[in-house]
Amino acid sequence: MRFPKIAAAASVVLLAAACGGGADSDGGGDADSLTVWVMGTSQPPLVEYFEGAEARFQENNPDVDVNVEFIPWPDAQESITNALAGGDAPDVIEIGNDQVAGWASQGALLDITEQVGGWDASGDIDPNALEYGTYDGVQYGVPWFSGVRTLYYRADWLQELGHEPPATWDDLLTVAEDIREEYDVPGFAAPTDFTNGIASFIWSNGGEIATQNAEGEWEGNLTDPATVEAVEFYADLTNDGVSPQGYVGENELVPLADMANGQVGMYIDGGWALTAMEEQAEDPAVLEEIVAAPIPGADGIAPAFAGGSALSVFSTTQQPELAFELLTVLGDQEGGKGYADAAGFFPAYPDLLADDEYQKDPARVAAATQMQNTAFFPSTPRWTAADQDSKILPGAVLEIVNGGDPEEVLAAANEQLTTILNEPVE
Missing domain, CATH: 3.40.190.10 (Periplasmic binding protein-like II)
Known part of the structure; x- marks a missing residue:
């Protein structure tokens, strides 16, 4: 697994075609790596989480590496805009859950309605949070974690x-x-x-x-x-x-x-x-x-507003099916809980919040209880x-x-x- 150091987004638009994480530029051939953009900065618990997630993903895809890039939140908009214009782009991307509709309307995110409908874990996700990942009735993101x-x-x-x-x-x-x-x-x-x-x-x-x-x-x-x-x-x-x-x-x-x-x-x-x-x-x-x-x-x-992030497939990926498979590894109950714990948030699966680790930890019980009483702002860009x-x-x-x-x-x-x-x- 590679963890490149990410600087602020470049001030000029890169002219190279989006590579989609290592696939051939014409869309043919097999991917040798997928790129995930994570918002924020690299920290040891997050690095450990992604090492485990890559190992899980490689159980079915042994020849595909997962390349994780951390994008500082202040640089996110410019980085995504540059990616849309033909610069370096991810395959899977973390998006603020209140930003899904905005980026979907600009063509940055892939329609994953059919894939989510066939994903068993989606039935256990907070349905209101899942709905918040839609735009014009189309699913563009799935909840990754929440905070209140x-x-x-x-x-x-x-x-x-x-x-x-x-x-x-x-x-x-x-x-x-x-x-x-x-x-x-x-x-x-x-x-x-x-x-x-x-x-x-x-x-x-x-x-x-x-x-x-x-x-x-x-x-x-x-x-x-x-x-x-x-x-x-x-x-x-x-x-x-x-x-x-x-x-x-x-x-x-x-x-x-x-x-x-x-x-x-x-x-x-x-x-x-x-x-x-x-x-x-x-x-x-x-x-x-x-x-x-x-x-x-x-x-x-x-x-309380259930803030947090969603996972989406970036629209320029050349391996959409593989990218969604990686998304499911990051965002199922094991992956979603693992990241939430590493980052200090809460999983998007309501049933998990009843566990003792959330309900008996004095530092977490109030937020865990609050997580069961949430609401969302209008889902529109x-x-x-x-x-x-x-x-x-x-x-x-x-x-x-x-x-x-x-x-x-x-x-x-x-x-x-x-x-x-x-x-x-x-």
């Missing part, structure tokens, strides 16, 4: 106050107020530039951001009473002083640093935040008191334009915090959302 956000809180403070972790909105308000009174710090952080957090409040109240009608048109749901109530509740966390003004206009990175230094009692973030807290904490002892729980919803656990480019939902919350009428603000946001989601895909 949870509620981080100061366990020592809650114990001293006689509270359990909040399970509902009412609990959240009570615990936050008691933290503020006892420790003179904000009880909860509600940054306004935080679509993932805001969405959990919406979903927990029975609301939606947008849905697709029978004709395939997207309809914004920001004016639905359940959505309005949830957005107003989130904004009022700031307006009522539960969350400080310092988080207005900010994302979750600001409260992360405060959490690491005892300056806030609770906030929402993913498991990856713990490493960042270690870098931010002035007193490492504080980190020992930071524990996670599922996100509190209106009446119970709130759904236009979601990026609506959220990351236009910041429709965070912008609406910001306006409300700044004094805007919730119903008027959300009506305007809903019109903008519906328009953007239905714009033609370029």
Whole structure:
């Protein structure tokens, strides 16, 4: 197995034809290697994982090597764009699960609907996550692993106050107020530039951001009473002083640093935040008191966006059948769980989450429980334009915090959302 060192994507488009991992350029002959693009950086547990995956793959394909290339996330878009233009390209590729529709619409991913339909393991994958790998009814990716956000809180403070972790909105308000009174710090952080957090409040109240009608048109749901109530509740966390003004206009990175230094009692973030807290904490002892729980919803656990990655077959591969076979080795229960464990995430197979290793490990049980309460954003390439480019939902919350009428603000946001989601895909 080869693990080339991957630098930033080249600034010029390579002119050589995509080689498809070592197959003859005319598409004939047998492959002697397949290339997998993995997003992120090489780490010893990941190298060990891919060595094992190659050994499994070579049980049926002894003469085919697996060439793994790590692409830093910031370089992913340029690398994939260059590959589409005729540069070096993979056979199998990791794609952010919220990016599948976008790259599928640009012709980067192969239609694997038939292959997935005949793959036994697909019946055990989270069906909602599997659906999120489609675009226009065509399957382009299968879930590889998932990660969710949870509620981080100061366990020592809650114990001293006689509270359990909040399970509902009412609990959240009570615990936050008691933290503020006892420790003179904000009880909860509600940054306004935080679509993932805001969405959990919406979903927990029975609301939606947008849905697709029978004709395939997207309809914004920001004016639905359940959505309005949830957005107003989130904004009022700031307006009522539960969350400080310092988080207005900010994302979750600001409260992360405060959490690491005892300056806030609770906030929402993913498991990856713990490493960042270690870098931010002035007193490492504080980190020992930071524990996670599922996100509190209106009446119970709130759904969280199931972030993560999908595995896809790149459209220019010259060995599509072999590439899909490699995908199944990486993405079946053994391969999917192996990578999730090595990378610090969770497998996309709900039944596995009931295992003791997830349910009895204090560091993982909250996220494992949260993984059984998930939701997804609109599966369209236009979601990026609506959220990351236009910041429709965070912008609406910001306006409300700044004094805007919730119903008027959300009506305007809903019109903008519906328009953007239905714009033609370029």
